[in-house]
Amino acid sequence: MVPLLRLLRVVVLAVMLGLPAVLEAQSSLFGVRGLGIPGRPLTPRSRATGGSFGLFDGESDLNPAALTTLRGVSAGFVLAPSWRRWEAPLGDATLRDSRFPLLTIAGPVPGTRLALGVAVGSYADRDFRLATSDTAELRGVPVAVNDTLSSLGGLSEIRLAAGYTLSARTAVGAAVYWITGSSRLDVRRSFSDSSYQSFGQSAELSYLGVGAALGLTHQLSRNIRLAALVRSDHKAKVDRDSTRVYDVDLPYTFGLGIQVRASRRLSAAVTGIYRTWSGANSDLLAQGGVGARNTMEVALGGEFIRNLRRPGALPIRLGVRYSDLPFPVVTGHRPREYSVSAGTGARFAQDRAGIDFSVEQAWRSEGSPYKERAFTVILGLSIRPYGLNRAEP
């Protein structure tokens, strides 16, 4: 019972410390419309494999059944600074931002087949600051105006999950999600004619929704493992300054992955995840948005262990990924993202602490003049206060 209390204590403390930071996630040109760009609450290890290890990773906020892969309590924190090149009809820009896409604490309940975990992750991010210059006709006279529209924030998810080992081969998991967050939006206008007073307006959009997920991992053979995920997110209530403005449907998620252990050193995985974002289409169009599309995400990646005695010592991880993005910039287009990634990591202090590191280069476009390239560094710090164990897909 004492380890369980310790686990709960660590969980509560970490959630309290980490929540404000995690409310911000990655940003993108393709996160300006809709609810933003979907978050990727994965560990650097999973991100390095393109996300293909995500369904098998107990430290990622994806498949609750994967919690059973943890051999001890683990707490992780992920930081993701990003450098982006934005290409739009009116000009290009080089942007820089940093996000904290994941905080997770999980571990097995000693003496049982149960594993519990809590995670705070990015659900959708809507960070941007747009600057425009235009001419407005005021009182019949054209006046040059400069506008700035900015948004900080987005949606985050808080996951309470449990995994249960049914047998030596099979584990199941369930999770409930509390989807919440807010965007602080601000618009400012200045005029070339000083007779007009520069002004600004601001508002806060807050979101609230719930979701639930069921997961499965199954060791099909000695070297092949399967993972599956079904998740349903209910409507999110959207309030503007505490006044309800609309509800928006959140998607169902279906995920399937297969992981192959080609040798003692090499393992690879391929994962596909489908999300029914089009359920939000009518809600967003009704609010004057550009709608939403279903998304398909496919990731392929692998990990090469350089030192079998110390598998956590600088393994080599590589991955590629394709993903649709749900919210187009221009109505009717289909935004998508390609990315390649690589990473490694190291554990030290008798495996009680570890650092994982990955880099990801992504290309986003939708067939319109809007394009984006993003280089993201994903850094993860994980602590296993009671030692002895490691996550092991």
Add this chain to the structure above:
Amino acid sequence: MNSANLKRCLPAGRLALVFGSVVVLACQERLVAPADCPNLCPGNLTLDSIDLAPLADQDSSFEGYVLPGQSTSLRVSNQFPLSEDRAVYRFAPRPDSFLVATDSSVPYLLDSVALSVSVLRRDTTVKNLWLYLYRLPPTIDSTITFADVDAAFTAVNLIDSLKVDDSLLSMTVTTTLKGPTLPRVDIPPADSGILAFGVGIRADQGTGIRIGSPGLAPPSFRSFITIPSGDTTLPQQITRGLLFGRFVSQSAPSLDPSLLTIGGMPSARSLIRFPWSTFLRDSAQLVRVTLELVPAAPIVGLRADTAFIIARPLLADFGSKSPASTSSFFTSTVALADTTRDTVRFEVLRAATQWQGSNPTPSAFMMQLSPEGSSFTRATFGSTRTPGLVARLRVTYANKFPFEAP
């Protein structure tokens, strides 16, 4: 630490270094990007404008706020189309003995008298400007009329004529009376030491000037005397302050109730009330508010003597006696050109913001001239009773941005 341990720790150390470096870099953000809105932007920022006419028959003019002499200068003019004015001054009594100690005084001998008058504004295009100083009875007061003064402006009463330098916009002219001219300012005992004089002008053409008043740059009256001191005499000076000063006009223009009149003498102000909807009070984000007044006739003043019209938002509406803001932050001032024919515009955004919120002030302006009570300028504007010349308030405001638009 042995070499094996060191070798084992190096990768972790390097990663920690990378981690720390990226954390530091990650603290820097640059998010501003060029965009073509409304294509990319969720929502669109829109502005609207509305024109408000004053409330019908709730705009009117009132007179008598500043009396002649209460302002910063006095008007003097001759054959000036705008007005015909004379100025009068009365000084404090000059004693008939000189105080040499706190309790003793001695008789004195008057040597000379110096009188100075400050010219504050004049039309420099008018040449050969002369000031004429005339003795006036010591009993002059606020009941004196133009006819009284004009009747006293005779050669018998002339003290002196003073040339004003053609090149100067403002200056002080002084005359010193002594010897044969000293009797011109002799003060008989019956006058109790009081000197009073009036000021008129002549020039190559009809014109006007503004001269010092009791409030600003008053004229001076200095008597140079000698007093006995043992076997010899000592020079001394007696200076008397101005007790009374004003100007009188040949005729006062009548107030046209169909127009809005600002300035002139009697000094007029105009009160203009505007409708102010609950939307403008509670919801509109004001971006520009302009008050426009349409002259009923060209506004003419003394050349090179700029007059200003001040739009003062009311603090409370008590009609003609309404208190209005004096803060330059909330008032709006417009300079009038020598001849103003076009619409006069006041930017009154700050005043209009006082009409918003839970405790708004009355949506009205008190319009007044500056300098009030001494300028030759008298402006008349159209009112709600003069179709085609009605004032208006142009309000430009921002609509609420649809932040909720996804």
